[in-house]
Amino acid sequence: MIVFWIAVGVMSAAVAGFILRRAARAAAAGGDADSTLPLYQRQLSEIEDLADRGLIAADERRSAHAEAARRLLSAAESAGPAWTVSATSRPVLVGLAVIGPVAALGLYLGFGSPGYGDQPYAQRLDQWRAAPPTQLDAPRMAAVLRSVTAERPANPEPYRFLAIAEMASGDAPAAARALREALRLAPERADLWESLGEALMMAAEGEVTPQAAAAFQRALERDPKAATARFHLARGQIEAGEIEAGLAQWRALLADLPAADPRRAVLQAAITDVAAGPRQPAPPADPAIGAPEIAAMVEGLAARLAADPDDAQGWVRLVRSYAVMGDAARRDAALTQAKARYADNPQILRELAQAAAAEPMR
C-alpha cells in the first residue's frame, strides 16, 4: 500500500516538475518570433536547389521563385504582433502545475479502488494451495490440481482428480482432456477409460457419441466386467433403436452386479422403463423454457425446412413438436408433406407415424 502512495507521489512530482521546467525554459527563451518566415525562405532556397540540379526548367524556376517571394512578403505583412513574455507570476505557475495531480488524486479517490492490491493468478493459486482442500469449491480445486499436474506430469493420479474437479465445475471437455493425459501415462487402466467415456458423453449432453463408445470399448477390453462402460454402451444401443439387444445387455449386467450394489435399483428401474414400450418425449427439462420459446423454436425449424426440405430427421422433429404442442392441423399438414417426400422410405415413414402419435403436452 505504501508503495502505491510513493508511486503516486513520485508521478505527481515528476509531472509538476516537468511542466514547471518547460515554463521556466520558455520564460528564459523570451518571446517567440513568427517561425513561418523561415519556412518560406527555405521553400525559396529549395526552388533554387532544384533548379541548380536541373530538375525544374528555367521559366518554371522564375515563376515559382516569384510566387514564393510574394508569399514571403505577404506572410511578413500579415504576421501578428510577436508573443512576449509577460510576468506570469510564479505562484500562479506553481499552482497550475500542482493542481493537476491534486485534482487527479481527488477523482481517483472517488472512482478508483484505493488499497485494493493486485491479484495475480499465480499468487491466488498459492493461496488456494495453502488452504485446506475442503474449503475450496470445484473450480478452485481444479485450478490447484492443474498446477499439481504441471509439477508431476508423470503421475496419472493428479490428472484423474483434476478430471473429477473439472467435471464437478461443469467443464466436461476439460475433464476429458485431463483423462486423456492420464491415459497417456496409464493406458491399461479400465477405470480411466470409463471416466473418459463419461466425460465425452457429458460434453455431448448425455449422448453416447462414437468417441465415447470407443472409450467404453477400450475399458471393456481391459476389464470385461466394467459396469459403467457396459451400462452406457447398452444405453447407446437402445437410443439407436436396437432396444432388444440393449435390454439384453442390461439384464446381463444386472445379473453380474452383486446383490448389495446400490446401482442395481437404478438399473432395474431403467430396464422396466424401457421394456414398457417406446419412450415418450421427455417434458421440457427446464421449467424456465415456456411455451412461447418452444413455439418460436418450432417456427424456426419449420422455416428452415421450408427453405431446405431435405432433412428427414428435421421433419420427424417438426411433426413430433406439433403433436406435443397439440396443434393437430399443422401436425397433419407437416405429416402429409413429409410423407409425400419420403414415400419410398419405410423407416422414415414409421418414425413419422410414431412422432405424430406423440401425446400432447398438458
Add this chain to the structure above:
Amino acid sequence: MIVEIGAFALILSLILSVLQTGASALARVRRAPVLAAVGEGAAIAAFFALAVSFAALIYAFVVSDFSVANVATNSHSAKPLLYRVGGAWGSHEGSMLMWCLALTGFGALLAGYGRGLSAGLKAVAVATQGSLGIAFLAYTVFASNPFWRLTDPPVEGRSLNPLLQDPALILHPPFLYVGYVGLSVVFSLAIAALVEGRADAAWARWVRPWTLAAWSALTVGITLGAFWAYYELGWGGWWFWDPVENASFMPWLIATALLHSAVVTERRGALPGWTIFLALGGYTFSMLGAFLVRSGVLTSVHAFAVDPTRGVLLLTILGVTAGLGFALFAWRAPAMARGGLFAPISRESALVLNNILLAAATATVLLGTLYPLIREAIAGEAISVGPPYFNLTFTPLMFILLLLLPAGPLLAWKRADAGVALQRLWIAALLAAVAAVATLALAQPRSLFGAAGLALGVWLIVGSATEVAERIRLFRAPRGEVLRRLGGLPRGTWGMTLAHAGLGIFVLGAVFETTWKAETSEVLAIGQRLEVAGYVVALEDVAPVQGPNYEAEQATLRAFAPDGTLACMARPERRLYSAGGQTTSEVAICTRGLSHLYMVLGERRVGADGGPVWLVTGYWNPWALLIFLGPGLMALGGVVSLSDRRLRLAAGRRAAQPAAPERAPEPAGEPA
C-alpha cells in the same frame, strides 16, 4: 497496487489534458509563451501518464489478474503470453485506452516537435488536441474504464475471442489506431488554421507529414486486417465491403485525398478551404468508424461492446467534435485567402480531379455503409448492401481515377500541355495494350474485366516509372548525368512513385485473383483427393492436436502441382477453444510463386460407410500475394516520403531566426 497505479495514471492523464487545453487556449488569448509552454508540458506529461497506465493494463493481462473486470472478461491464464499481451487491446475498454494513448502520443509529438509552426497556430492546435483527449479520456474513465475491479474475482477468465488470437491481429489494432488517431493532429491543425484565419503554404507543409504518417499506418493496418480475414476466416476472400471494413476504408480515402490536396496548398497556396475541409473530414470518419464498431449497431468480430449507453456517448463525442469543427469551417472558411490561380490543364487541376473522384468514392462507400442502418432504423427491415453495389459505384470511379493517375505527375504546375504528358506515356500505353491483348488471348476463361484490369495495373506501374525516367532523362542524357539526377531525386518523389506503383501491383493482384480464382469443395475420407485448378490435393491423415488453450484436428494434405510433382505438404486445422467453446479453422496456404493454394479443413462428418469424412475446400487464388504486397509498397512509399529532408526540416529543426541568410542551414553530410 500496479493496477491501481494504472487507474490513477489514467485519471492523471485526463486532468493533464484539461490543463493542456486550458493553458494553451489562454496562452493564445494572452499571447503568453510561458502559458503555452505549460500547455505543451501538460500534453507531453499526459502521454507519459497514459503510457504508465497502459503498461499497468498489460501487466494485469500478463499476470492474469482476474480482479480486473476487463482481464476477467477477455483473458485466460492458459493463453500464450503474446495473446495475453495482445488481450490488453483486444477488448473494448483496452482498445479505447490504446486510442487515448495514440491521441495523447500525437499531442505530445505536436507539442514537442511543433517548433516550425507559428506560436498562435501551435497553441490553438495543442489546445484542440487536448480537448479531443478530454472527450475520449473522460469517456474511458467514466464509461469504459479498463481498471474497474471485481470484489469477487472469478477463478478463470473468459478468454479472448479465439479469432483474435492471431499475430496479425495483435499488430492490426496498433497500426490502425495510429492511423485513425494520427488524423486527429490534422484535425487540430485545421481548427487552428480556421481560428487563426491562416491556411497558407507553411500550414499545409505542416499538415503533410502528419497525414503521411497516419496514412501509412492506416494502410498497414487495413492490409493486416484484410490479410487476417484472408487466412483466418477461411472463406478464401480478403475484402467483403463489410461495414467494419468500410469504417476503416473511408478515413483512408479521405487521408489519400488530403495528401494530394495538401500538396497543392503547400506548393501553390491554392485550395486552402478544401484542404481544411478534408483535414476535418479525416478524423470525423475515424470517429464515425469508432462509433460504428463500438455502439452495437453492427454485428461483427469488432463489435465488442453491445452497449447502447456507450454508443450514445460515442455518437455525442462524434456529433459535438465534428459539429463544432464544421460549424467553425462554415463561419471562417469563406474569409480565407484564395491562393494561386491555375489553368484547367495543370498539375493542380489533376490533383483537384483526384480529390473529386476520391471524395465521390468516399461518398459511395458512406452511402453503402449507412443506408442499411438508416433503412433498418426507419423501416425496421434488415437489408445488406454487398459487393454488387460497390462494384457498380466504387469500381468505375476508381477505374477513371487510376486511368488518369499516371498523367498527373507529368503535368507542370500552373499551366500544362496535356499532349506532351500523354506523349511521354506512350510506352506505358503500349505495354498496357499488349498486356490486355495477351490476357484476352491466353487467360482462360476469357474475361474482358480481367484484361482491362490487368492493362490498368501495367499502365499504373509503367506510368509511375515513366515519371522517374522523365526526371532523370533516362536514355536522353549521358549515363553520368542520369545517375547524378537519380541520386538527386527527392525522397518525396520516390515515395510517390512507390505508392503509385504499389497501387498498380495491388490492382494486378486484385483483378487476377477475383477473375480467375477457383474453388473446389468435397467431402473426403482418408486417402481420397480433390482437384482444384490442376492441383491435386490428397487427404493423407487427420490427427488430434493439443494446443496450449485449444484442441484441434489437424489434417495432413499432400498437394501435387499440375505437372505431378509434390507442391507442398499442408496442415490445416480445425480448432476448438474450450474456454469459450468456439471453433475456428486454421487455413493452410501453399505459396506458388505469386499465387496461393489455400486449403481449409471443415467439420468431421460420418460417411456413407460409417467411417469419418471431412469437408475439405481447396481454393486457387492466383496472384493473391500481390494484393498484400501492393499496399505494403504503398505504405513504404509513405514512409520514404516522410523521411524527405524537406518535411523533416519543417518538423524537427528549430527555425532559423529571420535575420539568418536566405539559405537555411543544411544538415551536415547529407546529399543535397
